[in-house]
Amino acid sequence: MGQSLAKSGPLRALGAMSGTSLDGVDAAVVLTDGITISGFGPSAYHPYSADQRAILAAALGQWHGPAVQAAAQVVQQAHVHALGGFQGGADAPIDLLGFHGQTLAHEPRGRGSLQIGDGAALARALGLPVVWDFRSNDVAAGGEGAPLAPFFHHACARYIGATAPLVFLNLGGVGNLTYVDPAIVDPAQAVLAFDTGPANAPINDLMQARGLGAFDRGGVLAASGRVDGALVDDFLAAPFFAKPPPKSLDRNDFADVSARVFDLETADAAATLTAMAVASVRRGLAHCPAPPAQVLVTGGGRLNGALMAGLAAQLPCQVAAIESVGLDGDMLEAQAFAFLAVRAARGLPLSCPATTRVPRPLCGGRLDWP
8 A cells, every 4th residue: 555545543535426317527635544524625517518418318127338438438538537636735635536437337236337437547647545445345245335335424424413313315317325424433323215206317318308407407497387196106216215224226227107107297207306306305214213303405406496396395304415514516426535545545345234235344345546
């Protein structure tokens, strides 16, 4: 291990995340020893162009072939561009990069989980040690490979001084939640995490298919429509919602959702897809060990007024954007992979039975040097 990683105490880690919404690359710095958070550093966002999003979307659900190769080039180039400005000076050097890559396919009981992007090439391009391939070890050991942010959420709960159980709800393309009891020191004993269902992805797909932009800005369109309750009830009949956690989804696992609203007027379709996202979170909350004191919402969904209003109306606790406790909802996933990179470099577990169904707390990731 290099000198910077061998030193005791916190490392200055840079995390990079490109999520299922296919909007761009988030990058953020965290000061951490992999157990506690000492502070947060600068962050940046590099959006994909419309052409790049189209290339990525064309590769979703595929495991190999020309479309995957083209998507990998997009991801690699975008990350070099997004991360190149984080080298820092002598007073604030980056010790380590956590590189998640772009998920194209997720089939933990079959072919595994595919994140495109070459961490070794990124290490050479940026001159930084890179931890990447975070999910393979978990899947190989029998886990779902997702979600991986829960141990970071536990550290965040303790960082903000929470004392009662709470939920971190990430509404990206797919929704996922982490239940945290901050009174328990060991994260493997303190968390339960799982995917809740489709979140922004079907809404974004609807908007793009009908030529109305990349997403329902502010949830304005959904707020003007009428929910088709029968479609929501039919959606909730899927076996996934009754399945006990932990459990995870691929972005395309609910691909039929778009077809369900095909015949609806656009505003009504947006309202119905938004109601489906809310209903799936409500169902998910019922799986938690105890009612949480609050739900802190992160990801793009927290900016959707219709989605947030639905959550506030249907969940039995306080609902707030994560900024209400001083955290950054745009960068939380990138920060998570900075935190996880340090854990991986120091041989600490990234997952446990209550997060991914892996048989035991398990480390993961691959470390490559420049």
